Amino acid sequence: MFDRVQEKLAQNRKAPARHKAEDDYLLTTKLFCGYCGAYLCGESGKSRNGTIHHYYKCVSVKKKRTDCKKKPVRKQWLEDLVVNEVMKVVMDDKAIEAIVSMVMDLQDRENTSLPLYEQQLREAETGIQNLLNAI
Numbered sequence: 608m609f610d611r612v613q614e615k616l617a618q619n620r621k622a623p624a625r626h627k628a629e630d631d632y633l634l635t636t637k638l639f640c641g642y643c644g645a646y647l648c649g650e651s652g653k654s655r656n657g658t659i660h661h662y663y664k665c666v667s668v669k670k671k672r673t674d675c676k677k678k679p680v681r682k683q684w685l686e687d688l689v690v691n692e693v694m695k696v697v698m699d700d701k702a703i704e705a706i707v708s709m710v711m712d713l714q715d716r717e718n719t720s721l722p723l724y725e726q727q728l729r730e731a732e733t734g735i736q737n738l739l740n741a742i
């Protein structure tokens with residue numbers, strides 16, 4: 608059981624959702640095409656000289672659902688723009704306070720499984736101790 612708990616803890620540490628793609632497209636599910644209203648999703652492509660470029664592309668264009676005319680947008684340019692605009696809004700004491708309290712809330716919620724693992728660990732240690740005593 609101890610090993611299983613350790614395994615589980617290690618798994619959680621490298622949660623699969625954290626780095627699902629090679630690159631993190633920060634704005635996935637937050638961008639919508641101005642022409643057709645579909646999501647923009649991350650895509651990368653290699654140029655002739657081998658450099659990899661990253662874009663956000665309209666899903667309709669990607670899946671050829673409609674003939675949307677949205678051109679792919681460079682990832683870095685768009686993310687910088689959005690981050691800079693967000694920072695302008697966020698950089699005041701009241702907003703920061705609100706964000707901090709939300710993050711603290713979230714952290715409390717994410718830790719709900721920790722007491723369970725600690726309990727399991729204690730039980731495993733007691734079991735090991737009992738075995739040793741018996742031996």
Ligand SMILES: [Zn+2]
Nearest residue numbers: 640643665675
């Ligand atoms: Zn579109």
